[in-house]
Amino acid sequence: MSPIRVPTRPIPGMKPGTSGLRKRVQDFRAPHYLENFLQAVFDAVRPPEGFGAATLVIGGDGRYFNREAIQTALRMAAANGFARALVGRDGLLSTPAASAVIRAHGAFGGLILSASHNPGGPDGDFGIKFNGSNGGPAPEKVTDAIHAASLALDHYLTLDTPDVDLGRLGPFALGELQGEVIDPVADYLALMRRLFDFDALQRLFAGGFRLAFDAMHAVTGPYATAIFEQALGAPPGTVRNGRPLPDFGGHHPDPNLVHARALYDEMMGPDAPDLGAASDGDGDRNLIIGRGCFVSPSDSLAMLAANAHLAPAYARGLAGVARSMPTSGAVDRVAARLGIPCYETPTGWKFFGNLLDAGRITLCGEESAGTGSDHVREKDGVWAVLLWLSVLAARRCSVTEIARSHWAAYGRNHYTRHDHEDLDADVARALMRDLAARLATLAPGDRLGGRAVRLSDDFAYLDPVDGSRSTGQGLRLVFEDGARIVWRLSGTGTVGATLRVYLERYTADPADIAQDTQAALADLVALADELSGLAARTGRSEPSVIT
Ligand code: G6P
Numbered sequence: 443m444s445p446i447r448v449p450t451r452p453i454p455g456m457k458p459g460t461s462g463l464r465k466r467v468q469d470f471r472a473p474h475y476l477e478n479f480l481q482a483v484f485d486a487v488r489p490p491e492g493f494g495a496a497t498l499v500i501g502g503d504g505r506y507f508n509r510e511a512i513q514t515a516l517r518m519a520a521a522n523g524f525a526r527a528l529v530g531r532d533g534l535l536s537t538p539a540a541s542a543v544i545r546a547h548g549a550f551g552g553l554i555l556s557a558s559h560n561p562g563g564p565d566g567d568f569g570i571k572f573n574g575s576n577g578g579p580a581p582e583k584v585t586d587a588i589h590a591a592s593l594a595l596d597h598y599l600t601l602d603t604p605d606v607d608l609g610r611l612g613p614f615a616l617g618e619l620q621g622e623v624i625d626p627v628a629d630y631l632a633l634m635r636r637l638f639d640f641d642a643l644q645r646l647f648a649g650g651f652r653l654a655f656d657a658m659h660a661v662t663g664p665y666a667t668a669i670f671e672q673a674l675g676a677p678p679g680t681v682r683n684g685r686p687l688p689d690f691g692g693h694h695p696d697p698n699l700v701h702a703r704a705l706y707d708e709m710m711g712p713d714a715p716d717l718g719a720a721s722d723g724d725g726d727r728n729l730i731i732g733r734g735c736f737v738s739p740s741d742s743l744a745m746l747a748a749n750a751h752l753a754p755a756y757a758r759g760l761a762g763v764a765r766s767m768p769t770s771g772a773v774d775r776v777a778a779r780l781g782i783p784c785y786e787t788p789t790g791w792k793f794f795g796n797l798l799d800a801g802r803i804t805l806c807g808e809e810s811a812g813t814g815s816d817h818v819r820e821k822d823g824v825w826a827v828l829l830w831l832s833v834l835a836a837r838r839c840s841v842t843e844i845a846r847s848h849w850a851a852y853g854r855n856h857y858t859r860h861d862h863e864d865l866d867a868d869v870a871r872a873l874m875r876d877l878a879a880r881l882a883t884l885a886p887g888d889r890l891g892g893r894a895v896r897l898s899d900d901f902a903y904l905d906p907v908d909g910s911r912s913t914g915q916g917l918r919l920v921f922e923d924g925a926r927i928v929w930r931l932s933g934t935g936t937v938g939a940t941l942r943v944y945l946e947r948y949t950a951d952p953a954d955i956a957q958d959t960q961a962a963l964a965d966l967v968a969l970a971d972e973l974s975g976l977a978a979r980t981g982r983s984e985p986s987v988i989t
């Protein structure tokens with residue numbers, strides 16, 4: 443069957459952001475939009491010998507438009523000459539599971555269809571991300587090449603074939619392409635069994651341990667049910683909102699204290715389970731809450747780094763750790779004590795890929811509720827819960843006790859992120875530009891709000907593995923006492939601009955450690971507002987979301 447060559451013209455704006463191309467569903471449904479982007483991906487990543495020996499993995503988070511987009515991607519993969527395709531049943535693959543499948547099957551790469559934690563449905567968001575043969579998101583040089591290819595298109599290739607039945611496991615053919623609909627959970631579950639002691643976790647649940655896992659009607663439902671309830675014997679009902687829905691039940695599938703409010707309230711209530719956890723639309727984020735005790739993602743990374751050796755996969759210790767620049771420095775202190783390197787990367791999981799591939803780090807994480815390890819090349823929500831369960835099973839204590847003993851041993855990095863969503867994009871850009879100019883006038887030793895400035899800059903990263911340099915990764919103001927304010931514009935939104943302000947202060951004083959985080963950071967919040975002129979420029983007095 444010969445490919446159909448459909449003439450097209452470049453569509454501007456196909457520049458992948460922090461994590462792939464994210465747009466409104468309506469944008470993706472515009473004539474040729476999806477096809478143009480897919481063809482740009484194939485053109486950018488096509489090896490000199492073509493795709494004749496290549497396997498492509500395809501799956502998504504089940505959001506609205508997922509199935510149609512997968513049918514288009516399959517036809518175009520076949521028309522572009524891919525030898526094989528593996529697609530998750532019903533079009534589902536969590537992002538970490540897609541990474542695991544790419545690695546387990548030696549695939550050329552994968553297409554992950556997701557807009558992560560953004561809302562779904564016909565008026566919601568959609569997204570596509572290309573991951574390479576290491577299972578990780580394409581690095582900047584590849585996403586730049588995709589953008590360039592999108593501006594050079596004059597046609598795309600497809601086939602005229604009926605839809606593939608995505609509901610039936612097993613092989614299918616599409617032109618010359620040999621496809622297979624696979625169980626989306628199987629490879630991932632096998633990997634988790636190799637990393638963790640499932641017998642020990644079974645005993646934990648048999649002893650009455652209670653977990654509440656909120657899948658937020660997103661992709662982790664089938665994974666969490668198979669792992670926590672079926673394999674580990676947690677009682678039915680442990681997994682809530684476990685059925686993936688195209689509109690996530692009308693909610694934002696973002697596991698934070700705003701969108702996972704019901705879980706948070708339960709965990710703060712009188713009959714709270716031992717561990718509350720949630721994951722996002724595509725299953726790579728995690729929220730961890732103990733009984734009466736929210737664990738910030740930055741702290742979770744530090745606490746897992748300090749305790750990872752309690753799980754079989756990490757029993758021999760960690761090669762190193764990494765965190766994104768805006769993530770708190772709590773993990774740095776653990777690394778220092780363990781005598782291992784700690785890398786500071788820009789926001790975006792793709793920046794961990796080289797460090798993981800080179801064996802320089804074993805564990806990494808971000809303030810944006812992402813934690814992961816070298817088992818895949820994505821952050822991994824269900825994995826993070828399994829690692830927490832492993833630590834709790836080995837230490838036989840509560841989340842609160844782990845947090846308290848951690849802070850007693852290392853001190854505490856009080857940390858919060860204030861998001862100002864849906865700002866006018868021009869206003870936000872002007873704010874950042876003027877703030878950068880203001881910060882550039884500061885010199886080390888200058889005093890601001892009672893603190894001495896150590897440095898202020900626009901964060902740039904030199905990748906120690908491939909020598910690539912990434913600039914413009916966030917404005918930061920760091921004080922001599924370690925306190926920091928960081929300002930960044932989000933790279934994952936689809937409308938307007940979101941300004942993120944990250945605030946942090948370290949303390950080793952027991953009375954200060956016990957303080958409420960927002961109170962502990964109030965002076966820095968006021969200073970951040972004053973420096974950026976946020977209220978005056980935007981008329982906003984309060985952040986839209988505080989995490
Ligand atoms: C996605 C990426 C993360 C990143 C997060 C926040 O989840 O995978 O690596 O930290 O987005 O990005 P943003 O640009 O919105 O702050």
Ligand code: ZN
Pocket residue numbers: 537557558559722723724725726727
């Ligand atoms: Zn996600």
